[in-house]
Amino acid sequence: MSLFDKKYLKRIDWVTVGIVLALVVFGTIALASVQAKPFDGTEHGIADYMDKLNMEYLQKHITNFLVGLAAMIIFLVFDYSIFKTFAMWAYIGIIGLLMLLFIFGKVRGGAQGWFVFDTLERAIQPGELSKIALIVMLSKYVSAAMDRDGRLLKFKDVMIALGITFVPFMLIVLQPDYGTAIVLLVIMVVTFFVAQIKWIYIIFAAVGAGVGLPLMYFFVLTPKQRDRIDVFLNPSAASDDAKYHVGQSQMAIGSGRLTGKGFFGEQTLAQLRYVPARHTDFIFSGITEAVGFIGSTILIIVFFALLFRWMYIAIKARDNFGTCLVTGVSAMLAAHIFENIGMTMGIMPVTGIPLPFISYGGSNMLTNMIGVGIVLNVYMRRPMKRKRKHDKIRENGKTVVV
Structure with missing residues (x-):
């Protein structure tokens, strides 16, 4: 059914549209600030400021x-x-692309997870798009397997859903890209929560995780990846190299204090290149340095507002499939927000996942915007409210509406 049907145009969720556009504009300003050459107070006109901006990144970000x-x-x-x-x-196609990465993929950030097109000066990360493929595939299967009360009760169905998640999860772990792999698990867990699976399955999963995570730490993770977890669990045992990223990030966050130094402020740590990956994974550090505790708190509140709005949309969906779709997209967004902000503050392990709608990166922006499209689609096609029909009757010679 076409979008150009007027009844759907009137049902677009402008709250979501407004918040997303605000985040993108804010992110563009933040990117321009952290990627600029250091400002020193000698700038007097627009031309002086423009001369210090990294226009290449800005143009690519806007194109993304x-x-x-x-x-x-x-x-x-x-x-x-x-x-x-x-x-x-879509699911099979993504699995195929993830497998091809082991032959044609390029290494970035320690993970062989990119197809790089040098002539176009572009790269694409199939692991990002796998999140959407998993959300749609899981939603299709789980919603079809639910009983009349919207519950996923059969052990067979739970195991099949686990298998659907396990295939892309393992292919991404082998790259290795543990940040993206964790997001896939979060999507699955939240989908199971919505499907009201039996508690016994959750207990088994918790026991399995309790056994599997230590084994993965000692026998699967590389020394560099173990260092990232050590920074989170036991900072004193981590190497100086592992502590550097988080330490520089915390320094930038602390220097912002209550109100920040302002975007395009003089001699910020982000502009002086003290903050690593300041335009991608650690952009929240540069933002907090610029807008301070108050500004960063407002940003977090805006993210929460978007998530709560999407929870409302999930509840209002016309069917279980729509509810699962919106829930999956919400889980994806929440995982990115909590992990990204947490790792910049040193309260979560460094996994290298971007901040939605704000960090620089084409694959992540594409994935997030597709997610927004799915959410808007479900909301536009929510059940129509029926107008109450009033009956007119004659009572004592008068017309009464009931």
Whole structure:
């Protein structure tokens, strides 16, 4: 069914649209600030400020958003029930791309998770798109397997859903990209929560995680990756190299104090290149340095507002498939927000995942905007409220509306 049906145009969730656009604009300003050459107070006009901006990053960031915007529109044009038709094909396609990475993929950030197109000066990360493929595939299977009360009760169905998640999860772990792999697990767990699986399954999963995580730490993770976890669990035991990223990030956050130094402020730590990955994984550090505790708190509140709005949309969905879709996208967003902000503050392990709508990165922006399109699609096609019909009767010679 086409978007251009007027009844759907009137049902777009402008709250979501407004918040997302505000985050993208804010992120663009933040990116311009942290990537600029250091300001020293000698700037007197727009030309002086423009001369210090890194226009290459800004142009690519804006292009990434426009590509994501086009994808968002595509994903909200047709009724979301059509996603069921393409769910398996999208899932198989992503699995194929993840496997091809081991042959043609390039290493970035220690993970062989990128297809790089040198002539276009572009790269794509299939692991990011695997989140959308998993959300749609899990939503299709879980919603179909639910009983009349919206519960996933059969052990067989739970195991199949686990298998659907396990395949892309392991392919991404082998890259290795543990940040993206964790997000896939969060999507699955939250989907199970919505499906109200039996507590016995949750207990078994918790026991399995309790046994599996230590084994992964000692026998699967590389020394560098173990260092990142040591910084979180036992900072005194971590290497100086591992502590450097978090230490510099915390220094920038602390220097922002209550109100911050302002975007394009003089001699900020981010502009002086003290903060690593200041435009991607650690952009929250540069933001907090610029806007301080008050500004960063407002940003977090805005993210929470978006998540709560999406929880409302999930509840209002017309069917279990729609509820699972919105829940999956919300879980993806929440995992990124909590992990990214947490790792910049040193209260979560450094896994290298970006801050949604704000960090620089085409694949992540595309994935997030597709997610927004899915959420808007579900909300536009929520059940219509029926107008109450009033009956007119004659009573004592008068017309009474009841």
